Amino acid sequence: MMTMDRREAILAAARATAQAHGYGGLNFRDLAAEVGIKSASIHYYFPSKADLGAAVARRYWEDSEARLERLWGESQDPAACLGQYPSLFRKALENENRMCLSGFMAAEYDDLPEQVQAEVRTFGDIQVTWLAKVLSAAEPGADAVAVKQRARAIFAAVGGAQVIARSRADIAMYDDIIAGYRVSGLLPRND
Amino acid sequence: MMTMDRREAILAAARATAQAHGYGGLNFRDLAAEVGIKSASIHYYFPSKADLGAAVARRYWEDSEARLERLWGESQDPAACLGQYPSLFRKALENENRMCLSGFMAAEYDDLPEQVQAEVRTFGDIQVTWLAKVLSAAEPGADAVAVKQRARAIFAAVGGAQVIARSRADIAMYDDIIAGYRVSGLLPRND
DNA sequence: ACCTGAACACCGTTCAAGT
DNA sequence: ACCTGAACACCGTTCAAGT
Numbered sequence: 001m002m003t004m005d006r007r008e009a010i011l012a013a014a015r016a017t018a019q020a021h022g023y024g025g026l027n028f029r030d031l032a033a034e035v036g037i038k039s040a041s042i043h044y045y046f047p048s049k050a051d052l053g054a055a056v057a058r059r060y061w062e063d064s065e066a067r068l069e070r071l072w073g074e075s076q077d078p079a080a081c082l083g084q085y086p087s088l089f090r091k092a093l094e095n096e097n098r099m100c101l102s103g104f105m106a107a108e109y110d111d112l113p114e115q116v117q118a119e120v121r122t123f124g125d126i127q128v129t130w131l132a133k134v135l136s137a138a139e140p141g142a143d144a145v146a147v148k149q150r151a152r153a154i155f156a157a158v159g160g161a162q163v164i165a166r167s168r169a170d171i172a173m174y175d176d177i178i179a180g181y182r183v184s185g186l187l188p189r190n191d
Numbered sequence: 192m193m194t195m196d197r198r199e200a201i202l203a204a205a206r207a208t209a210q211a212h213g214y215g216g217l218n219f220r221d222l223a224a225e226v227g228i229k230s231a232s233i234h235y236y237f238p239s240k241a242d243l244g245a246a247v248a249r250r251y252w253e254d255s256e257a258r259l260e261r262l263w264g265e266s267q268d269p270a271a272c273l274g275q276y277p278s279l280f281r282k283a284l285e286n287e288n289r290m291c292l293s294g295f296m297a298a299e300y301d302d303l304p305e306q307v308q309a310e311v312r313t314f315g316d317i318q319v320t321w322l323a324k325v326l327s328a329a330e331p332g333a334d335a336v337a338v339k340q341r342a343r344a345i346f347a348a349v350g351g352a353q354v355i356a357r358s359r360a361d362i363a364m365y366d367d368i369i370a371g372y373r374v375s376g377l378l379p380r381n382d
Numbered sequence: 383a384c385c386t387g388a389a390c391a392c393c394g395t396t397c398a399a400g401t
Numbered sequence: 402a403c404c405t406g407a408a409c410a411c412c413g414t415t416c417a418a419g420t
Contacts, residue, residue, distance in 0.1 A: 006384090021302055024215045027413055041385050043415075099298065106358035107290065107298045111212055120358055146374070152355070152364070153371030157344075160351020164343070167297035167311055173343070180344030183337070185376035197403085218393065231396085232404050240394065 007045045009035050014056045019098035022108050023053050023116060050113035057119035060101045061126055064088075068130045078138035082188050085131070085154070086178045089162045090171065097169050103159045127155045138188075157181055198236045200226045205247045210289035213299050214244050214307060241304035248310035251292045252317055255279075259321045269329035273379050276322070276345070277369045280353045281362065288360050294350045318346045329379075348372055 004012065013034045018026050026049065028039040035042075046052035067088060071081055092098045102123035105112060109120065131151035136142060158178070165174035181187040195203065204225045209217055217240065219230040226233075237243035258279060262272055283289045293314035296303060300311065322342035327333060349369070356365035372378040 022215075022298065024213070025302060029413070037384090038386055039413080040387080040415080044384060049414075097301065102358075103354065104298050106354045107213065107295050109358045109360075110288065111216060117358075124355065124358065149367055149371040150375060152368050153348075153352075153375060153377075156351040156355040156368045157348035157372070157377070158351070159354060160347040160349070161344075163294065163297045163350060163354070164315065164347040167293075167300045167308075167315065169300075176340055177343050177347045180340040181348070181377065184341065184344060186344075186348070186372065219395090220393070228403095229405055230394085231406080234395075235403065238395095 006035065006037070010042060010045055010052070011056060011059055014052055015060060015101065016098070018053070018056055019092060019101050019104065020096070022104045023112055024108060026053065050115055053113065054115040054119050057101060057105065057116055057123065061119060061123040064123065065126045065130075068126070072130070072134065076137075078134045079188060081134045082131075082138070082154075086158050086161075086181075086187070089158050090174060093162060093165060093171050093174055097166055099162050099166050100159060103162060106159075124155065128152050131155060153186060154181075157186055197226065197228070201233060201236055201243070202247060202250055205243055206251060206292065207289070209244075209247055210283060210292050210295065211287070213295045214303055215299060217244065241306055244304065245306040245310055248292060248296065248307055248314065252310060252314040255314065256317050256321075259317070263321070263325065267328075269325045270379060272325045273322075273329070273345075277349050277352075277372075277378070280349050281365060284353060284356055284362050284365055288357055290353050290357050291350060294353060297350075315346065319343055322346060344377060345372075348377055 010031065013031055014026055017031065028042050028049070032039040032042055042052070046055060071084055071088075075081065089100060092100055102120050105116065105120045106124075109117060112120070128148065128151045131154055132144075132147050135147045135150055136144075139147075158181075161174055161177040161181075164177065165171060178187070182189050201222065204222055205217055208222065219233050219240070223230040223233055233243070237246060262275055262279075266272065280291060283291055293311050296307065296311045297315075300308060303311070319339065319342045322345055323335075323338050326338045326341055327335075330338075349372075352365055352368040352372075355368065356362060369378065373380050
């Protein structure tokens with residue numbers, strides 16, 4: 001384990017918890033115990049739960065964006081990128097049946113502080129923008145509106161597959177649903 | 192408003208709350224206030240929160256099943272049924288940006304009492320079974336495994352569209368994503 | 383700069399008591 | 402049969418105060 005300052009340790013622990021229990025499931029006492037301080041001390045780093053939630057969600061989309069850009073940068077191959085895309089969401093399930101932080105927070109949306117909501121929206125924007133870029137590269141002449149619609153459809157569908165599979169704690173079901181998207185044509189087939 | 196006995200009133204209020212705030216967002220005090228009794232009185236009808244949650248989730252899938260069977264019974268027309276299916280999930284969004292109870296509870300899954308988890312699974316089973324029945328009617332010779340895969344894919348994708356649209360409080364986005372499913376072939380086109 | 387004790391508000395549950 | 406006040410144990414959050 002690499003060295004982490006306390007703020008980073010809190011962020012990492014909070015993220016793991018939020019991916020399993022949502023924003024509502026985040027609590028300072030358990031978090032503090034994990035990090036080895038008292039719950040009140042967390043407020044030194046994050047004044048309120050809203051600040052912590054926003055910081056966690058922001059770091060989450062920053063990491064996701066970096067992963068997506070690395071994936072694109074490695075190959076510049078649209079088919080390979082679209083083929084790999086569902087595996088990014090699969091990783092959360094592999095990690096003790098966790099889910100996409102923003103997927104969970106999208107459900108909790110109405111109960112989130114405004115700052116956290118903004119980060120959740122940014123996560124979605126990044127996913128859709130990246131998918132649209134890749135889809136455009138695959139079909140250079142395609143209509144921009146149609147591409148964005150397709151990008152949103154893929155993002156929503158992959159997120160939905162994750163939630164359903166999570167509720168069965170069944171990664172095979174996730175793979176099956178993704179395979180269904182390929183068969184139906186929502187995702188390109190990878191032969 | 193039709194007459195409702197108290198138990199039904201509690202169930203209805205709990206359902207509306209759970210569709211907006213999840214199982215975690217349910218609490219006896221607010222619920223009691225809505226119904227016009229004290230929180231302790233709810234325990235007369237539902238011994239524990241787990242019992243209430245399970246009763247709400249069960250009633251939810253019972254109602255959903257009845258709606259699906261009515262839809263199928265009216266036309267026996269697979270294309271019409273598949274065309275209408277997304278509108279059932281749209282209704283929750285129309286109702287003050289609520290979402291499918293089971294979609295929310297699928298996210299909360301790890302924090303649910305076992306009895307509630309069982310009802311959430313039943314909801315999913317009913318959706319997939321109904322979709323498989325309709326898809327089979329549309330393509331009488333189709334392979335049962337492929338049909339079930341397709342049914343799961345549709346269920347997951349429509350649920351995902353609902354969560355994404357909810358996080359933007361934007362029904363037009365829901366319609367757009369569903370349209371994207373039709374264009375890509377996941378859902379049949381309705382011309 | 384970093385941490386904490388203590389108070390506060392809230393929640394699910396119980397139970398004896400009311401009508 | 403149905404309802405309630407009051408109490409209990411517990412938990413997340415806050416903030417003034419410590420070093």
